[in-house]
Amino acid sequence: MRFDEAAATWDESPARQERSRALADELIPIIQTNRLKTGLDFGAATGLLSVYLTEYLEQIVLVDVSEGMIREARRKIEQLGAANMEVRCQDLLTVPLNKQFDILYTLMTLHHIKDVEGALKAFHHHLRPGGYCCIADLDQEDGSFHVEFPDFDGHNGFDQRELKVLMEKAGFTAVQSHIFYSIEHEGRGYPLFLMGGKKE
DSSP: OOHHHHGGGGGGOHHHHHHHHHHHHHHHHHHHHTTOOEEEEETOTTSHHHHHHTTTOSEEEEEESOHHHHHHHHHHHHHHTOTTEEEEEOOTTTSOOSOOEEEEEEESOGGGOSOHHHHHHHHHHTEEEEEEEEEEEEBOOOSOTTTTOTTOOSOSOBOHHHHHHHHHHTTEEEEEEEEEEEEEETTEEEEEEEEEEEEO
């Protein structure tokens, strides 16, 4: 999928807006209950999700490897006048930030990353002790979700039990997950899960 080319019209999708709002509704109670202040949006795209969280966090750093997405995110932040949001076009798996956060969240990004274990270790690295990692992604599917993208070489969703084991291996504790949304695509429903873990 060519994310740079898709960036300009990314936010026009009602489905993307809806699932971003649905995930925000899951994250806001976590942020408020635990009095979290700083957030890292991994694979932020245009920042659609983080816009819903900007009033709940003191600082948000949006990171994506797509220059087109980051350009749109920067434009959006300027339009909103959101002084507590900043963007980075950077691959955190190879060039980590020199900063740790209270919460790291990511929506529909992990299935694009081949080295899942490496990504989870990077997530753990970017959290302060007591921080939360929240991964929202596709439940395991048969490969039909990306059928229109012949160059897709990622994962066909995830088995939640297997991903939980990998999160625990990366150092996360109290790992739990649940289905929070379903994407309707080509007449089928594709469940999205939210998996959360804590860095001790």
